[in-house]
Every structure is written in C-alpha cells, then in structure tokens.
Amino acid sequence: MAEPFILINCKAFAEGMGNRGQLIAEAAETVMEESGVQIGMAPVYTEIHPISHHFRIPVFAQHIDGVAPGPFTGHVTAAAVRHAGAVGTLINHSERRLTLAGIEAGVKAARAAHLETVVCTNNDPTTAAAAALEPDYVAIEPPELIGSGISVCKADPEIIRRSVEAARRVNPKVKVLTGAGIQTGDCVRIALELGTSGVLLASSVVKAEDPAKVLRDLVSLVTVTRREG
Amino acid sequence: MAEPFILINCKAFAEGMGNRGQLIAEAAETVMEESGVQIGMAPVYTEIHPISHHFRIPVFAQHIDGVAPGPFTGHVTAAAVRHAGAVGTLINHSERRLTLAGIEAGVKAARAAHLETVVCTNNDPTTAAAAALEPDYVAIEPPELIGSGISVCKADPEIIRRSVEAARRVNPKVKVLTGAGIQTGDCVRIALELGTSGVLLASSVVKAEDPAKVLRDLVSLVTVTRREG
Amino acid sequence: MAEPFILINCKAFAEGMGNRGQLIAEAAETVMEESGVQIGMAPVYTEIHPISHHFRIPVFAQHIDGVAPGPFTGHVTAAAVRHAGAVGTLINHSERRLTLAGIEAGVKAARAAHLETVVCTNNDPTTAAAAALEPDYVAIEPPELIGSGISVCKADPEIIRRSVEAARRVNPKVKVLTGAGIQTGDCVRIALELGTSGVLLASSVVKAEDPAKVLRDLVSLVTVTRREG
Amino acid sequence: MAEPFILINCKAFAEGMGNRGQLIAEAAETVMEESGVQIGMAPVYTEIHPISHHFRIPVFAQHIDGVAPGPFTGHVTAAAVRHAGAVGTLINHSERRLTLAGIEAGVKAARAAHLETVVCTNNDPTTAAAAALEPDYVAIEPPELIGSGISVCKADPEIIRRSVEAARRVNPKVKVLTGAGIQTGDCVRIALELGTSGVLLASSVVKAEDPAKVLRDLVSLVTVTRREG
Numbered sequence: 050m051a052e053p054f055i056l057i058n059c060k061a062f063a064e065g066m067g068n069r070g071q072l073i074a075e076a077a078e079t080v081m082e083e084s085g086v087q088i089g090m091a092p093v094y095t096e097i098h099p100i101s102h103h104f105r106i107p108v109f110a111q112h113i114d115g116v117a118p119g120p121f122t123g124h125v126t127a128a129a130v131r132h133a134g135a136v137g138t139l140i141n142h143s144e145r146r147l148t149l150a151g152i153e154a155g156v157k158a159a160r161a162a163h164l165e166t167v168v169c170t171n172n173d174p175t176t177a178a179a180a181a182l183e184p185d186y187v188a189i190e191p192p193e194l195i196g197s198g199i200s201v202c203k204a205d206p207e208i209i210r211r212s213v214e215a216a217r218r219v220n221p222k223v224k225v226l227t228g229a230g231i232q233t234g235d236c237v238r239i240a241l242e243l244g245t246s247g248v249l250l251a252s253s254v255v256k257a258e259d260p261a262k263v264l265r266d267l268v269s270l271v272t273v274t275r276r277e278g
Numbered sequence: 279m280a281e282p283f284i285l286i287n288c289k290a291f292a293e294g295m296g297n298r299g300q301l302i303a304e305a306a307e308t309v310m311e312e313s314g315v316q317i318g319m320a321p322v323y324t325e326i327h328p329i330s331h332h333f334r335i336p337v338f339a340q341h342i343d344g345v346a347p348g349p350f351t352g353h354v355t356a357a358a359v360r361h362a363g364a365v366g367t368l369i370n371h372s373e374r375r376l377t378l379a380g381i382e383a384g385v386k387a388a389r390a391a392h393l394e395t396v397v398c399t400n401n402d403p404t405t406a407a408a409a410a411l412e413p414d415y416v417a418i419e420p421p422e423l424i425g426s427g428i429s430v431c432k433a434d435p436e437i438i439r440r441s442v443e444a445a446r447r448v449n450p451k452v453k454v455l456t457g458a459g460i461q462t463g464d465c466v467r468i469a470l471e472l473g474t475s476g477v478l479l480a481s482s483v484v485k486a487e488d489p490a491k492v493l494r495d496l497v498s499l500v501t502v503t504r505r506e507g
Numbered sequence: 508m509a510e511p512f513i514l515i516n517c518k519a520f521a522e523g524m525g526n527r528g529q530l531i532a533e534a535a536e537t538v539m540e541e542s543g544v545q546i547g548m549a550p551v552y553t554e555i556h557p558i559s560h561h562f563r564i565p566v567f568a569q570h571i572d573g574v575a576p577g578p579f580t581g582h583v584t585a586a587a588v589r590h591a592g593a594v595g596t597l598i599n600h601s602e603r604r605l606t607l608a609g610i611e612a613g614v615k616a617a618r619a620a621h622l623e624t625v626v627c628t629n630n631d632p633t634t635a636a637a638a639a640l641e642p643d644y645v646a647i648e649p650p651e652l653i654g655s656g657i658s659v660c661k662a663d664p665e666i667i668r669r670s671v672e673a674a675r676r677v678n679p680k681v682k683v684l685t686g687a688g689i690q691t692g693d694c695v696r697i698a699l700e701l702g703t704s705g706v707l708l709a710s711s712v713v714k715a716e717d718p719a720k721v722l723r724d725l726v727s728l729v730t731v732t733r734r735e736g
Numbered sequence: 737m738a739e740p741f742i743l744i745n746c747k748a749f750a751e752g753m754g755n756r757g758q759l760i761a762e763a764a765e766t767v768m769e770e771s772g773v774q775i776g777m778a779p780v781y782t783e784i785h786p787i788s789h790h791f792r793i794p795v796f797a798q799h800i801d802g803v804a805p806g807p808f809t810g811h812v813t814a815a816a817v818r819h820a821g822a823v824g825t826l827i828n829h830s831e832r833r834l835t836l837a838g839i840e841a842g843v844k845a846a847r848a849a850h851l852e853t854v855v856c857t858n859n860d861p862t863t864a865a866a867a868a869l870e871p872d873y874v875a876i877e878p879p880e881l882i883g884s885g886i887s888v889c890k891a892d893p894e895i896i897r898r899s900v901e902a903a904r905r906v907n908p909k910v911k912v913l914t915g916a917g918i919q920t921g922d923c924v925r926i927a928l929e930l931g932t933s934g935v936l937l938a939s940s941v942v943k944a945e946d947p948a949k950v951l952r953d954l955v956s957l958v959t960v961t962r963r964e965g
Contacts, residue, residue, distance in 0.1 A: 576748050
C-alpha cells in the first residue's frame, strides 16, 4: 500500500455489514480519490466478494488460517479470500489471536497467495517478534485501548515509538501501523510523526453517523508523499 | 429440511471452491430436482453469497461463532451468514471444535437468525449432550473415520445406533445425521435404516471427478417419504 | 461426596497457595470435623500432593485434560492428579473452558482414574448437556456473577432452579452444585433449598482474613442429612 | 544453565511419573555429577515439588500461563511452579502452543519469578520471532520429527543452522537448543557443532529401559567447556 495507509476494520459490527458496509466502502472510495490517501477496508468474510467487486478500494480479510486448501472445515484460507477479491489480510488481531506457529504459517500462506499482511501485536516485544516473520505491516494495538475511544497516540505515544524501534531493529523493511482509539486527523498526524505508516481503526469510522466526514477528518492533516500501490 | 437430507461439506478443499464449487452446486441442484432428496451444500464463507444466489439449494455455513454482532474481528456471526444467503450452519465440526458454552451460544444465535443447526459430535455421549442444546440436527462423525474412505455405516453401525438412541432419550425432536466415510447409496440406505435422517459428507462428492454421478448414486436407494422444507 | 458438599476453588490466587493454602486446608479440615459437612479444596496442581498428604480433606484438581498418559507436554492427566492424591476434579471451569469432546474425554478419563467429576456450566441448556455426560456433579455458575460478590442464589435463583430441572430431566443421578458469588450460610441454605447438593466457591473463602470463620458461617444453617463420603 | 544443557521433557508419559520419574531424576543427577554436563528435567506439574526436593537437578515446568496470580482456575503461574521448586520452564511446546501474546507474557512472568525460559519453536522464522522476546533459550523442534525417532541433527541439520543464525541476528544473547528425535551422543555432538547450546529430548530417555545408560551415551562425546550455574 502507498503511504499513509488507513485500514478500516469492520469487525463483526452490524454497522459494518450489508447496506451500511457498502456506504462505508463508498465513503472510503470517495475520500481516497479526493485525498490520494490509501484507504482499505476489512469487511466480514461474506462481504469480501461484493465489496471488492463494487468498489475501487483495497479489501482485506480480517483473519486467515495459515493452512493450505484441504480438510479444514470452517477455516479461512488465503486462497479463498484472494479468490473473493481481497488483496491483503489482518493476522492475529487481538480479538482473534493465533499461536506463533499459526501467525508464521498465515504470513507465509498470505505471501504465497499475493496478499499483503498486517500482523497485529500488543506491545513492543511482540512487535519485534512479529517483524521477524517478515509481514508487510505490524499493527501495534495496546489491547486496553482498543474500542476505548482513547487514542493510543495521546495516551501512550511511547509504546508506538518503542514498537517502531523494535520492529526496525529486527526487520528494517517492515512497516508499522498505529491502532487503538484512532479517531481524528490529529491522531493520524501523530501516528505518522511517530514513524508509523498509517493507522488501523474500527468503531470511529464504522459506527460514525457520517463515515465520509470522519474519513475526511482523518486524512485532513496528511501530506501524501508518495503514491505506489 | 425434508428427509432424507444430504449435506455436502466443502471444507477448505480447493475442489470445493470457485468454478469447481459451482459445478458441485449445480450437480446438487440437478440431483435434488430429479430425486426429490434435499441436498444442501456448505461452501467456504466467501462463497455462501454467490452459491446461494445462483443455485436453488439450501446453503449452510461451515461454522458460526455464537457472538452477537459487535467487536469480534475475524468471527463469523449468524447474522452475517444469514444475510449472505445461508439457511443453516454446521456447528462444532471436528475440524473446528468449540467449547460447550460456544456450541450453546452458536445454536441460540443461529435460531435467532432463523438458521437450521447441525451440531457435530464424536460419539454417543457427546451426541446426547448436543441433543440437550436443541439443535435441529446432530451429526455423529467418529473422528477416526472422517476422510478415511471407510464408511461409519459399515465400520461401526453400532455407534450410529447408540447415538440415535442417546439423542432421542434426551430430546426426541432432534434429528441425527450420519457422517464420516459416506460414499455410496448403500451407505445412505444403511444410515436411514439406522434411524438417522440423512448424511453429512465431504470428499466423496467434493473430490469426485463427476459429482453429479456420485450424488445420483447416493440417492439411488432412497425412497422420499415426505417433502417439507 | 456426602451432601451437602462445599468445594473451595483456590484458582491461581496468591492467597490460595503456600502457607495461606495450608491455612485454608486446615480450616476446611477443622470445620468439616466440627460440622460433618464435606468440605473439599481444589488447590493449584503443584500443591495437590502436599495438601492431600497433610490434611484429611477431599482434594480436587482444578482441571484435567482428557488425554491418556502420552506425549502431551504441559497437559494434566487424570492419572497424574490421582497419583498426587486428588480424589476429584473440576472440568470446564469458566476460566478453563474445554470443547464438548474434551469435556466428555475428561469425564471418562476421570472416571477411569476413580476421580469424582464436577463439570462447570454457564446456564440451564449447558447444564443439561453436561448432565448427559454423566459426571458426578454439574456446577452451574452464571459467568457474569463469578467473582462478583453477588450471590447467584439471590440475583438469579431461577437459573439454579431451571438448571436442576434440566439436569434431572436428562440424568436423574447427576448432582448439581451452585456456584458464583456464594458468600454466606444463607447462600448455602438457599442453594440447598433450590435442590442443589452444595456449593462451589472461591474468593469468599480464599481471600478471607479468617477462612475458618467464613467456613463456619457457610455451614451454619445446614443440617447434615446423610454422611457417606 | 551451564553449557551444554540437556533437558529431559517427561511430557505426560506414564514412564515419566511416579517411581519411574524418580528413577529418571536419579539417573540425571548421577550422570550430571559424573560428567559435569547440566541435565535438567521437566516432570508433570504435580511432581515438580517432590523431584526438586529430592534430587540435585534443575527442574523445569513443562508450561506456564503468563498470568499473574488471580482468578485463573486451572492455569499454571510462574509463581506456583517457582514455589514448588522449579528453576525454569518450557513455554510454547508444540504440544502446548500459545498465542504470541501468551508467549511474551509467559517469558515476562517467568523472568519476574526468576525462572529460566525455554521457548519452543518449529522453524527458523518462529525461532527469530521467539528470540525477539528475549528468553534464555529457544528450542527449535521441527514438529514432524518430534517423537519420530529420527534425529533432526541427521534429517535436517540445515534447519538448526538457519535457526541459530536467525536467532543470533535478532538477539545474540539468546541460546538455542536442538530438539526432536535426539537419541545418542552423536546427535548431541552434532547439535553442539551446529552452534546450539544443548538438546531438548523426551522419549529416548523417558521411555528407555535404562535411562542412566542413555544419558551416559548422550554426554559421551561432549567436552564440558565451562561450568556456571
């Protein structure tokens, strides 16, 4: 993804599915075009296909299991979400934790299926560990701030700084996203100043009365420095 | 579902996705129309929507999490699969085991979303326990026979008989499906004679060169006794 | 166990280990002798051996895995806890949930090792399901009340009543324990009046300044009706 | 631990408990004294206390949960195993996998309780990730070789070499152990030549008719280079 990258995690919120999900996708598409900032969306599995086919935004899965196609009832393979139109995936979100071996297998399976990977972590040591697995992104989200409405950028900028350093030390190529409590353009600005490449957020956009308005605010203080992906 | 009921679990087999998945769905639709036997299909999550919209067959999810819509990244809600077109769901498949509390929450969530429930179990005591949760079906699948190519109907008919009895004793309304190693019309006939209401199967159809041919064989010895839903 | 049965779950509380654990065991032994009420204790695994060897109280494990002895690093077998001196075990406590297949395997393994089984559940349908597995006891503990200091006997007696009925319907031989928020003799009295055979409790005894005093209060309104053992 | 370090994982083998466990501990003590090679033992939780009190060998837990003392029924805290006499612990064995966050919490909890930590991994990327968490040891065990009787040193020395390099790159202070299929002094020699600090093994000692004989063979080609602690 080009920098900065804003990734909207719809979780299993009612407000992120069906018509509401489409509204969010449309807002993301519009604000991405207006601003040049990459805005991705991670809907529920069943909506990866419709969202990715109707909107020009990068669509992510919320999770994959690092298994090859085979006898794995109820599992989510990289191949399946790629086939449905996803271009990337979250792995190890705090609401869907995996074993270390599972994260590694997931990153590997995603890479083989040409999916970008965002591995979620909870502090700086786990960020360093995740970076060692060579995903595209590590998203650091202090669990106690997820869904709290308190921005990690303000509550605990040091954990972001330490995480960026920890990730760089292990793997200078990995990019870091800031997660937990991101709500405003000011949060995004701080996240970028702390050395991260964007943000991972959920309720502030998904549950917004006017998602486009929130997204416009989120990108308002951002200077798009390069455009690739 | 009307009796007998044949439910095809696509698992995460490559042969059950994409074009191949559509071919299986088409075969199911055709043989269901020819024979009057209900034939359902449980594709991967991402294909619930296309399969249920393009084919007149009952579509099942392979798993749901018994959580209400909310902050549950990577989880599969009853609402999401229902919205995508599913009319039922597997719960607690041996490849996706849940806690007892999770099974109960899944059955309850499915019922609230008007999904039929098939709770998978591994022996007669767990069948009795599952029956106590009042799902529509319990599918008994001895784990050692899943994917073995050895039909439970021939290898261990007693476990089916005991499971039917155990389920009835706890809850006379619950229907039982026979799973594990089902491959031929003869297996289906025995499954029905043992008192079960149909079969749950996977590789014998999903990996078949000609799924329609296998399905025709599966229904060949069946007399359709009633037709409901 | 004779009725009524009071089972003290030490959890991983610091106040339930080491010298403090021995103090609780001593209090249990004393009050059991004074009152004739069976009082059991479930310490951490590492203290099953010393507690069971130094005190004349029934010692329970807090959990077992339903695996046979074998290559299961970090697992807790029925054989190991029996060998250490336990006479029973909790299974499926809300802080250590198991799959349905795991609970069934645990009950079976415990029975084979001559351990009494207390399967924990969270509502009346799961109580019915657990009863189908034929443990000695089912302990119903509404999760929202565990550790709350609010007694289930006062907050939600109906869930106890429904659970007793549900269990009896499925398996008249299973005994039910009342859990969550039990603190006083009055709670114990109500628990018995609701048809349960005793209580499962933790912090009110484990964290008490004077465990013997709390235990004396707990048994104060109880009439010992029979003594087996 | 001084180098080299041989750690015997008793798993839940019947042959590693009770009198047999004591026999193994005695053999470890004897061969450690004879050879100067550190030989540790990880018995089941319930035998940490007796083994550590009766034998002068370093005793390890097979697993800990990275939780602080508190309401965690059935969990194994660092404090509990330390109190029972353990001086270290395995974490994330392939038979007891943890989430990444769980491994990190376990390492931190162990360190706080003055326990040495051996984090188990399955390949070189996970070894690098584990090294980032700063345990004392990472033990690399290709899962397909565990319990196979095929020594990783012979079947796949490259995975050991790559793991040592990966670990060093991330954290030069972490020591690596070789696991999976270790059976003879030759395996131990190769393991040390590949740059690891010792071996983690199980069945070849635990199930041996004469554990002391196997241990003597294991240390037979080793030159003890330093002795610390």
